[in-house]
Amino acid sequence: MKVIISSISGFCGGVKHAIRLAHNACKRCVGRVYVAGELVHNKEVMENIEAAGIKLFRDDDWGKITARDSLLIRAHGCPRDKCAKLRKIFDMIIDGTCPHVVSVSKMIERRAGEGKHIIIIGSASHPEVQTLASFAKNGKTHIISSEEELDHLKGSMDQALVVAQSTIDESFFLNLASKISKTYPHAEVKNTICGSSRRRQQAILDLKKEGAQAIVIVGGRHSNNTCVLAQITQRVGLPAFHVETVTDVPIEKLKVFQIIGIASGASTDEKTTKQVVAAVMALENQKEKFPH
Numbered sequence: 001m002k003v004i005i006s007s008i009s010g011f012c013g014g015v016k017h018a019i020r021l022a023h024n025a026c027k028r029c030v031g032r033v034y035v036a037g038e039l040v041h042n043k044e045v046m047e048n049i050e051a052a053g054i055k056l057f058r059d060d061d062w063g064k065i066t067a068r069d070s071l072l073i074r075a076h077g078c079p080r081d082k083c084a085k086l087r088k089i090f091d092m093i094i095d096g097t098c099p100h101v102v103s104v105s106k107m108i109e110r111r112a113g114e115g116k117h118i119i120i121i122g123s124a125s126h127p128e129v130q131t132l133a134s135f136a137k138n139g140k141t142h143i144i145s146s147e148e149e150l151d152h153l154k155g156s157m158d159q160a161l162v163v164a165q166s167t168i169d170e171s172f173f174l175n176l177a178s179k180i181s182k183t184y185p186h187a188e189v190k191n192t193i194c195g196s197s198r199r200r201q202q203a204i205l206d207l208k209k210e211g212a213q214a215i216v217i218v219g220g221r222h223s224n225n226t227c228v229l230a231q232i233t234q235r236v237g238l239p240a241f242h243v244e245t246v247t248d249v250p251i252e253k254l255k256v257f258q259i260i261g262i263a264s265g266a267s268t269d270e271k272t273t274k275q276v277v278a279a280v281m282a283l284e285n286q287k288e289k290f291p292h
């Protein structure tokens with residue numbers, strides 16, 4: 001039995017940046033440090049951050065804020081109207097928005113200013129998409145999460161910008177974008193899937209090429225980029241085992257495979273991935289000791 005590990009693991013640049021800001025804020029700020037929504041979609045990482053002193057900002061916290069408290073904006077960013085409200089109650093705001101999300105937001109703002117429609121391919125309930133949509137204009141923003149929803153696009157979309165949520169499946173984006181381009185040939189299509197997500201998605205295809213018969217995906221259950229890795233694994237015909245921590249590794253189910261791939265999401269701590277790798281490799285040693 002052989003274990004092959006994805007060429008990319010550990011936090012992406014945006015998550016590293018937000019976590020660094022969180023720890024610095026805990027050391028320097030005098031009052032409480034809040035974060036507007038989960039800093040990253042990973043339970044273990046959130047537990048560590050909360051243990052360091054960061055508090056998740058909840059609806060019932062609005063009336064409790066003092067001049068000493070500060071607020072950290074997470075890697076996904078914060079919708080403009082919500083951010084404006086938060087600025088009224090927090091004197092100190094630390095912006096942990098991923099630079100990639102900032103740059104796509106600015107592109108949307110520019111094109112919306114030129115009167116263009118903005119088509120975002122992604123999930124309307126995802127905080128990053130909500131941030132991006134807040135930089136577009138009401139009535140000219142369209143969030144599309146499936147091929148069927150393309151029928152919702154009505155009117156002249158020739159003056160449109162098409163972008164992607166940074167973590168969606170690239171092949172899904174390219175398919176929908178090409179359909180939009182056929183109907184609206186002058187629409188401007190920008191593939192805004194971030195470099196980290198692209199490389200992680202490519203790594204799944206590489207693991208398949210290297211002979212993996214199943215892939216263990218390490219990361220938060222609510223992490224979009226991690227779930228996409230599991231979906232791509234299944235799309236290419238391999239069983240995907242999505243685990244959050246080493247305790248989830250389905251040892252018995254993995255025993256039937258000769259070559260197992262391991263990959264991880266952008267908000268997964270390298271330490272967790274290493275623990276999972278060690279657990280799967282222990283299985284490799286067991287098989288060598290007791291060959292069938």
Ligand code: SF4
Pocket residue numbers: 012013014015075076098099100101166167194195196197225266
């Ligand atoms: S997954 Fe991409 S967009 Fe999201 S925080 Fe990481 S680098 Fe930024």
